[in-house]
Amino acid sequence: MKEAWSKEAFMMELRKVGEARYHDKHPLHLRMHEGKLLPAELRAWIANRFYYQKNIPVKDAIVLSKLPSKEDRRLWLQRIIDHDGREGDEGGIEAWIRLGEAAGIPREDMVNERLVIPSVRFAVDAYVNFCRNQPWVIAVASSLTELFAPILVSQRIAVFEELYPWIRPEGLAYFRGRLHQAPRDADHGLELVLRECTSRREQELAIAALSFKCDVLWAILDALSWSAPREAAHRHEQLGVV
Template sequence: MTQAPPLAPARVPADLQPGRESFAARLHGLRDRYWDTHPFHLRLHSGDCTPEELRRWVANRWYYQLCLTRKNAAIIANCPLADVRREWSQRLGHQDGPNADQGGLADWLVLAEAVGLDRAEILDERHVARGVRFAVDGYLHFCQTRPWTEGVAAALTEMFSPDHMAERVVAWQKHYEWIDPSGYAYFEHRIPDARRDSARTLELVLDHCGTEAQQQAAVDALAFKCEVLRAMLDAVDYGPAGTPAGRTGTGR
């Protein structure tokens, strides 16, 4: 017998939801667990990272960038609501781009070259640390196997990211003058998108997590995502053998 698909979470009117404001506050309250307080990011923004360490961060973050389209596709596949699927599907195009020269992935490859990495060594993932691969794969598996509302809630780290990325650009321009300015295109494109997307993502979570159990699951999902990001930095900070040295040149 074919198993019936799960029922879609009903959109509960805001005035009938249990503790909607306190729910939003609990999500925002995870701000201090975001990865910007990790020791590696503190060094990255204070100018204390070596060129090799900065390249290692860029090379490993590529694996996370690759995951984003697949995890968003998983959220769409798990969602029975056509209006949500249509809206969330826009993220696929933003990351993959209309062609190989546009989109989030293309911008990240430009960043890699701007910090002195060869495109080939990014694409073949030779510098991806085991811990980073394990953390990112775990995040993808989470979005593939959990209800779509939890996958969306996990994406709420984008509430915390725009200011952090803006600070990164300022810090890098100040401390790492050897970075080619073309590499900042990723952040210039992503910061306004993240500000816009985060507001809508929060609205989706608040609208569709109408029970106390769903709200707790959403909070847990965002906490899990924060742990994924920090685990990635643990692995990057560990600095396994064979980390990228980059091309020779000023500051490299």
């Protein structure tokens, strides 16, 4: 039987997954950050990514229902509030809809998911079902892509402001909120995984879960790379989105 990694070594192994497989290295994402996406392509990314965003609190509610302590449930609950919002603070899902509006996508077309392509829906549903069917700590491990998000989000704000000025600036509020939410969430998730995964087998399962989540994010961009230029342009033409 393999000896368990120390917490420091385990954390390094988790970070290696992001260094190798996080979706910031996907060709479509690289093109986005180089300012090379056409308006129809960026709108397709926004509209399809919304299906992922709206399912994050669903995933978090599943994890919340499995957490064994009230202390951890209290902390995890904030994730759901951040996305679903509450009175006086509409939350991240509403902020993403407003990003779509700022990019020229009608609210109705965001909310009714008319622009979501089937392969994106399949990938996101697979992630939610993974979290539903796995032990809670493995589901938490899959969420640790948050470890790699803050730098990316900070870069994305600058990229959108400079290279896609046709997106109204108020649409970037979602990303600004994630600058402080993602590090907080990542710290709590990492604490749980480091605390609970004490055997080498558990640690390897956590790494596999994080790899799976990276695959989900990569698959979304793969789907858009193949389908978005044609399909988004066709759907936008049908719907009158310029």
